[in-house]
Amino acid sequence: MALTIVTWNVNSVRFRLDVLARVVERLRPDVLCLQETKVVDDLFPHLATAALGFEHRLAHGMKGYNGVAILSRRPLLRTGTRHWLDRADCRHAYAEIADDDGCPVIVHNLYVPAGGDDPDPQRNPKFAHKLRFLDAMADWSRDGAVASGRAVLVGDLNVAPLPTDVWDHQRLSRVVTHTPAEVSRLTGIMAAGGWVDAVRRMHPEPAKVFTWWSYRAADWRAADKGRRLDHIWVSPDLVPRVRAADVLLDARDWAPASDHAPVRVVLGI
DNA sequence: ATGGTGGTCCTACCA
Numbered sequence: 001m002a003l004t005i006v007t008w009n010v011n012s013v014r015f016r017l018d019v020l021a022r023v024v025e026r027l028r029p030d031v032l033c034l035q036e037t038k039v040v041d042d043l044f045p046h047l048a049t050a051a052l053g054f055e056h057r058l059a060h061g062m063k064g065y066n067g068v069a070i071l072s073r074r075p076l077l078r079t080g081t082r083h084w085l086d087r088a089d090c091r092h093a094y095a096e097i098a099d100d101d102g103c104p105v106i107v108h109n110l111y112v113p114a115g116g117d118d119p120d121p122q123r124n125p126k127f128a129h130k131l132r133f134l135d136a137m138a139d140w141s142r143d144g145a146v147a148s149g150r151a152v153l154v155g156d157l158n159v160a161p162l163p164t165d166v167w168d169h170q171r172l173s174r175v176v177t178h179t180p181a182e183v184s185r186l187t188g189i190m191a192a193g194g195w196v197d198a199v200r201r202m203h204p205e206p207a208k209v210f211t212w213w214s215y216r217a218a219d220w221r222a223a224d225k226g227r228r229l230d231h232i233w234v235s236p237d238l239v240p241r242v243r244a245a246d247v248l249l250d251a252r253d254w255a256p257a258s259d260h261a262p263v264r265v266v267l268g269i
Numbered sequence: 270a271t272g273g274t275g276g277t278c279c280t281a282c283c284a
Contacts, residue, residue: 011275011284012275012276015276036276063277064278064282064283065277126283158284214274215275215284216272216273217274218273259274259284
């Protein structure tokens with residue numbers, strides 16, 4: 001069977017329901033992981049997303065900020081959420097997705113803190129918190145159970161690790177999302193768990209791959225000052241199962257547009 | 270060196 005997994009920073013799920021429907025129509029995800037849903041669980045649009053075919057849903061949100069959700073056509077066998085660094089932020093939900101053979105795939109959906117503008121952890125507590133968050137993710141990932149078996153980690157990780165993940169490696173190396181402190185931590189998380197970057201597996205360097213373009217550009221496509229902040233990683237067992245990966249660039253134009261484009265991976269399991 | 274846009278919810282805060 002094929003399992004299609006999509007991750008998208010939706011930037012308010014209630015505000016963008018029509019665009020969400022178009023994304024689903026184009027990408028046909030079995031599992032759709034959202035970040036920045038910006039809604040408490042009681043007000044999550046369960047009816048609207050069920051009508052798109054997602055009978056099984058896990059929402060983990062808060063008022064106005066953050067929030068993640070996992071929407072699935074297949075049953076969610078075991079689900080969970082977790083808070084990081086003793087904060088009430090809603091940045092992590094996970095679920096086991098049922099397959100046809102009794103070998104579920106566990107999907108972790110994460111939203112890493114953006115970290116503010118100043119890349120100095122002494123001056124900027126948001127950046128210090130982001131670095132601590134990434135350190136905590138490495139500790140978590142080092143636990144061998146995390147990336148064992150069939151595991152997928154997706155989300156807005158707010159780090160563009162490779163030189164060709166940004167429009168200008170030199171200039172962005174002093175800009176939050178591409179600083180050496182963040183890049184070394186992200187690669188540390190991957191190494192700690194054995195995670196493999198499924199998108200780069202299919203589109204290796206030096207191809208440029210971006211998933212985010214600022215709202216502030218007059219013409220995002222012409223300027224193309226993008227960054228790859230949204231990721232899909234797989235455990236070693238799933239590496240030979242990665243069939244395809246792509247970014248739905250068109251969605252960056254679908255009004256009202258999110259500043260992030262959806263990312264998709266197709267697994268043959 | 271600066272300001273540029275967008276979502277949430279009422280005044281700034283966050284991205």
